[in-house]
Amino acid sequence: MLAPPDQDPRSDPPAGPLGAEPGDGEERPWARPVARALLAIVLVASFGLRLRNLDHERLTYFDESFHALVAKNLLEHPLKPTLIERPYLEYDYRDWSENHVWLHKPILPLWQIAVSFAVLGVSPLALRLPSLLLATLSVFLTYLIGKRVVGRWAGLVGATALAFNPEMTDQIHGYVYSDHVDVALLFWVELGIYLVLRAAHAGAWRYALLAGAAQGLGLLTKSFPSLVVAGILVALWALPRFAPRRWSGATLTGRHVLAFFLAAAAVAAPWSVYCQLAYPAESAYENGRMFAHLFTEVEGMKAPLDRLLFHNAGHLHHWLYTPSLVAFFVLLPRVLRARDLRLAVPYLWIAGVYGVLLVSVSKPIAGTNLAMPAVFLVLGALVREVWSRRPLALGVWTGVCAMTLVRPPRLPGLFEGYPNVGGFGVALRDHDWILWHLAGAAVIAAPVVFVLARAPERFATRLRTGLLAVSLLGGLVLLAKTVRATYWNVHRNTDWGSMAELGRFAREELPAEAVLFFETAERGTGEHQLTMFHADRTCYEVGRRDLEALAEEAAGNGGVPYVVSYRKLDLPLVFFSAEDERYLHAWRP
Numbered sequence: 001m002l003a004p005p006d007q008d009p010r011s012d013p014p015a016g017p018l019g020a021e022p023g024d025g026e027e028r029p030w031a032r033p034v035a036r037a038l039l040a041i042v043l044v045a046s047f048g049l050r051l052r053n054l055d056h057e058r059l060t061y062f063d064e065s066f067h068a069l070v071a072k073n074l075l076e077h078p079l080k081p082t083l084i085e086r087p088y089l090e091y092d093y094r095d096w097s098e099n100h101v102w103l104h105k106p107i108l109p110l111w112q113i114a115v116s117f118a119v120l121g122v123s124p125l126a127l128r129l130p131s132l133l134l135a136t137l138s139v140f141l142t143y144l145i146g147k148r149v150v151g152r153w154a155g156l157v158g159a160t161a162l163a164f165n166p167e168m169t170d171q172i173h174g175y176v177y178s179d180h181v182d183v184a185l186l187f188w189v190e191l192g193i194y195l196v197l198r199a200a201h202a203g204a205w206r207y208a209l210l211a212g213a214a215q216g217l218g219l220l221t222k223s224f225p226s227l228v229v230a231g232i233l234v235a236l237w238a239l240p241r242f243a244p245r246r247w248s249g250a251t252l253t254g255r256h257v258l259a260f261f262l263a264a265a266a267v268a269a270p271w272s273v274y275c276q277l278a279y280p281a282e283s284a285y286e287n288g289r290m291f292a293h294l295f296t297e298v299e300g301m302k303a304p305l306d307r308l309l310f311h312n313a314g315h316l317h318h319w320l321y322t323p324s325l326v327a328f329f330v331l332l333p334r335v336l337r338a339r340d341l342r343l344a345v346p347y348l349w350i351a352g353v354y355g356v357l358l359v360s361v362s363k364p365i366a367g368t369n370l371a372m373p374a375v376f377l378v379l380g381a382l383v384r385e386v387w388s389r390r391p392l393a394l395g396v397w398t399g400v401c402a403m404t405l406v407r408p409p410r411l412p413g414l415f416e417g418y419p420n421v422g423g424f425g426v427a428l429r430d431h432d433w434i435l436w437h438l439a440g441a442a443v444i445a446a447p448v449v450f451v452l453a454r455a456p457e458r459f460a461t462r463l464r465t466g467l468l469a470v471s472l473l474g475g476l477v478l479l480a481k482t483v484r485a486t487y488w489n490v491h492r493n494t495d496w497g498s499m500a501e502l503g504r505f506a507r508e509e510l511p512a513e514a515v516l517f518f519e520t521a522e523r524g525t526g527e528h529q530l531t532m533f534h535a536d537r538t539c540y541e542v543g544r545r546d547l548e549a550l551a552e553e554a555a556g557n558g559g560v561p562y563v564v565s566y567r568k569l570d571l572p573l574v575f576f577s578a579e580d581e582r583y584l585h586a587w588r589p
Contacts, residue, residue, distance in 0.1 A: 035152050039143055039159065046163035047136050049483075050172050052490045054132060055125035057498035059533060061526025063105075064174035067181065068127050068533050070102050071113035075122075079274070081110060086538050088515045088559035089550060093282045098540070101279050103286045107271055108220035109184040124174075131172040131180045134187040139163040141190040142373040148197050149345045150381040157380030162373055166485040167316045171369075173490060178366045181222055188218040190373060192229035193349065196260075200236050200341075203251035205259060212260035216267025223290050225367055228352035233260055235348050236341060247341055293362040301362035304424035308357055310431040312365040316372060318411060319404065319481045322437035324375045326400045327382035330392060343381065349374035386471045389464040391452040395445030398467055401474025403440035409433050499527055501579040502564065503534025509575070510537060515559035516584075517542050517550060519566070527582075531564070539564075551587045561587035 059065040066083060073082045083102040084091070096104035112130045120126035139159050146155020162168065170176045171183050192214035199207035211233065218226025237257050239247040275283040292298050303311075314321050328350075335344050353371035357363050385393035410433055428435075448467065452460050506514060516539040518528045528539035538559065542550065551561040563571060563585045571585035 031152065035156055039140070039156055042156075042160050042163050043136055043139060046139060047132065049164075049486060050132055050135070050169055050490060053492075054128050054173065054490075055123065056173070057124050057500040057534075059124065059127075059498070059530050060174050060176070060179070061529055063177055063181070064127070064179045065526060065529035065533060066097075066102070067105070067110060067113060067179060069529065070105075071110045071127070072117060072122055072533065072536075074110060074114040075117055078111070078114065079278075081107060084532075084538060086513075088538055088554040088557045089540060090553070094285055096286075099282070101282050103275060103279060103282045105181055106220045106223055108217060109181045109222075112184060113180060128172060128174055128180070131174075131183040135168055135172050135183050136163075138183075138187045138190050138373070141187070141194055142377065145190065145194050145197065145345075145373070146377045146380060148201070149342045150377050151384055153387070154380035154384040155377065157383045158373065158376035158378075160479070161320055161376040161379060161482070164479070164483045164486050165316075165372065165376075166318050166482065166489050167369065168372070169486045169489050175489070175492075177364075178222075182366050182369060185218060185222040185226060186370060186373070188214055188221050189226055189229055189370060192218060192226075193232055193345075196229060196233045196236065197345070199233075199256055199260075200252050203253070203256070205256070208252075208256040208259045209263045212263025213267050215260065215264040219264065219268040220271060225353075225356075225370055228349060228370065230260070230264070231352040232345065232348050233257060236345075239341065239344075247344075293364065294356075294360045296361055298362045298364075301364045303363040304427070305358060306424055306426070306428040308354070308363045308368065310427040310434055312363065312368045314409065314431055314434060315365065315411065316369050317375060318485060319409065319478050320376070320379060321409065322404060322434055322441075323382075323397070323400050323478065324379045325434070325438060326396050326441050327379045328375070330385075330396055331378060331381055346374035346377045346381075350378075383475060386468065386475075389468055391449045391464075392445060394452075394464065394467040394471060395448030396441045397471045398448070398474065399441035399444030400437055401471065401478060402444065403437040404478060405474065407433055407436055409437075499530035499577075499580050499582075500534045502575070502577040502582055502584065503531045505575050505577070505584070506531065506535035506537050506562075510535075510562065511560055512537070513558055513560045514538070514562055515540065515551075515554040516562045516564050517547060517554075517587075518564045519547065519569075527564075548589070552589070555587075563587055 059068055070081045070083055073085050074080075076085075081102045083096075083099050087100045089098075091098050091100055093099055093101065096102065109130075112134075113127055116126045116130050117123075120129070139162050142162050143155045143159035146152075146158045149155075150158070167176070168183070171179050174180075192211050195207050195211035195214055198204070199211055211229065215226065215229045218229060233252070234257065237252040237254070272283075289298070293301070317324055331343065332347070335347050350371045353367065353374075357367055382393055382397065386397045410431060452463060455463065506516060514537045516528065516531060516535070516537060518525070518531075518539065518541050520527070520541055520543055525541065528541045531537075532539040540550065540554075547563070551563075554561050562574065563569060565583050565585065566581060568583050569585050571588055573583060574586050575584040576582075577584070
């Protein structure tokens with residue numbers, strides 16, 4: 001968390017045009033090369049750490065195995081995304097878990113994985129490598145954005161926090177929801193925001209058009225959540241016009257805004273129109289479900305406000321959540337009374353993400369991570385204040401670090417309280433450590449500010465220096481704990497029950513028309529999905545359905561039924577997988 005100063009620590013970064021780098025003319029000669037060297041170290045270290053075990057064979061049922069299957073099938077027909085390539089059972093196009101044409105997620109991230117498959121071959125490593133590359137580029141973009149809105153060193157702090165964030169690492173490794181889709185969304189959104197800042201600073205048409213293209217690619221990645229880019233653009237155009245005495249610094253015009261939206265439509269519309277013409281039923285249904293999160297409960301994601309703030313956000317930001325909250329509230333007054341838009345940008349970004357989630361009925365945790373770079377940039381801005389030895393920053397940072405180390409956060413599990421359990425107050429009560437951290441920071445900050453304001457200059461200087469040393473040590477400890485959590489995440493054992501051995505046998509020994517039915521007590525285990533990726537054969541989960549009826553239907557449609565079970569059945573045994581502990585039987589009526 002060490003952030004050397006780039007100018008006089010007693011002064012604010014000089015005001016300037018939006019998108020210009022704060023303090024450009026006042027940097028010390030060594031500042032730029034040192035910052036670049038530290039950024040390179042962060043990028044290489046995070047890339048190398050996250051590359052570890054990236055090829056593990058245990059695909060996650062939600063959602064990695066779905067994306068892997070669809071991307072694999074795209075190699076055969078790039079314009080027809082399919083989940084079950086050869087369906088032998090009647091299916092409902094409204095059931096995205098057993099559909100044929102699969103439009104449940106937009107096409108771009110699936111194309112990105114398919115390209116990786118085409119270049120490297122179909123494998124778990126090729127599946128996850130695009131996520132690792134885009135996540136690393138997102139760290140770089142966080143630094144570039146940070147340079148223009150909070151300063152070079154604050155941007156470096158924010159980029160470092162994102163580079164070693166354990167939750168982002170989980171997404172790269174496919175352990176959690178959405179995996180590559182949300183990683184890709186974060187990249188395209190950050191690219192769009194960076195280009196918006198370039199357009200706002202230079203007023204160049206090419207940046208407005210490129211930002212619009214990035215917005216279009218974001219829409220092709222995860223539809224409307226990516227519109228946070230458009231929201232920031234409109235805000236930067238509107239604020240100086242409707243409140244010119246308060247906000248200034250942007251050079252955007254109405255024509256820039258128009259160019260942005262035209263470019264976004266030119267990129268995103270062709271695929272949407274194609275889907276409506278080629279797959280009208282699936283397209284109409286999925287487009288209708290796209291906005292259902294705002295007004296109805298979707299897949300058990302309905303949740304009260306405290307779930308969003310005390311569970312989802314806490315899980316995402318890990319050890320740095322309460323320090324980030326403190327930074328948000330400490331710097332908010334400066335944003336509200338500022339006369340330039342730079343520090344307002346991360347706040348607009350956060351408002352664009354959390355504002356939608358606060359008013360929507362369903363609150364998926366997958367949507368919250370889109371604001372992580374902005375949150376960490378605000379954190380970096382507070383660290384810069386600490387290095388500048390400002391009394392309030394020193395006090396609150398010392399306090400929140402002390403509270404975090406004395407009372408470590410009880411980090412919530414990903415699916416804790418999912419589907420929705422309890423009403424408002426449950427998440428707040430379970431994670432009251434957040435309130436304790438904030439209260440402790442305020443209690444410690446108050447006497448620090450009071451003493452520094454009234455103490456003799458010599459004593460105040462020594463106290464500032466001592467608090468700075470304590471603050472930096474606390475920040476380094478928090479960073480070390482964050483890196484340690486990431487280290488353990490990439491080293492977890494994920495090869496058990498991968499279904500890879502069974503899948504390889506099915507691919508090599510069973511006929512192409514083979515249909516594997518997985519005998520399970522309930523639907524939702526996902527073993528059939530994992531096997532289907534490795535086997536290139538159609539697989540179904542039986543659950544409570546009638547196995548005999550399913551096998552007869554598949555046979556009637558040209559399939560050759562097989563049964564996979566955790567126990568030996570009274571059927572001809574074809575194969576036993578010691579690795580997966582599953583028996584493969586030939587079906588016999």
